[in-house]
Amino acid sequence: MSDPSLYTYPxxxxxxxxxxxxxxxxxxxxxxxxxxxxxVKSKAYSEFTSPIDNGVRGGFDVHIYFLQSDEGQTKFAKELWERIRREFPELRIYQPWDKPIGPHYTGMFEVNLFTPEQFGAFVPWLVINRGPLSALVHPNTGDDIRDHSQLATWMGEPLPVNLALLRRFLKSKA
Known part of the structure; x- marks a missing residue:
């Protein structure tokens, strides 16, 4: 993961x-x-704390991982994906990938959360319903390396994330 000494903290x-x-x-x-x-309630009940994105990208991404070589996990992941689409149609939900994609070493699908209300409803639901799968929950602050490492939270077993690939991708976009 990322070295915390590389960052400053207010x-x-x-x-x-x-x-x-x-x-x-x-x-x-x-x-x-x-x-x-x-x-007076904290503004954090209605909008994400800066620098988390409150716009088009969404404040948080949730990557739900499965071992594509394990038929049971793959089946469970696709059933979970369908259930999430049915129960949370307001969320942006991407297709399941049966192979590594981007900085993710194993199969996964992604869910985007746009409001603290969605985060507060979906994350506890996922804690109970994710079964044997691991999930990476990370904010979108504009610092993708830090978002996927130091600011990330895991449900289940943490899995490696290919930060070197993410760094190369970000460098190629610059």
């Missing part, structure tokens, strides 16, 4: 400096803290 408190201290009061469970309510 403070998580950017925009929240110099505010009053948070209370130490606990909720009834005795473990969690009571947070001061503002009456």
């Amino acid at each position: 403070s998580p408190l950017e925009g929240y400096q110099n505010l009053p201290a948070l209370p130490d009061e606990r909720n009834d469970d005795g473990k969690s803290f009571k947070n001061p309510q503002t009456g």
Whole structure:
């Protein structure tokens, strides 16, 4: 994966400096803290945090992998693909690839998520319904290498991603 030391990180408190201290009061469970309510929800409920794409490309890609040499996994993946198309018709869903494509070493299909609402509905659904398959969930920030590596989240067993091929592809587009 990508070396985190190659990147800079803004403070998580950017925009929240110099505010009053948070209370130490606990909720009834005795473990969690009571947070001061503002009456205003975070914008992250309705739009993806910058620099995640809120436009045509979509904020997140979900790559769902299967071993094309395993008939059982291939069958399950194609059934899952059909179910996703039926249950989530508003999402952009690509064809299953029975061979490696792009930086992906094995068969897969891709689903694009455009809103936090779609992300919040689809990702928990996939956690429960992905069966034996692994899934890579990554944002679209415009930094494809970092998106597919350091910013990626895995469901199931992480699989290798061919970042060298992705780098060559991106260099050829420049």
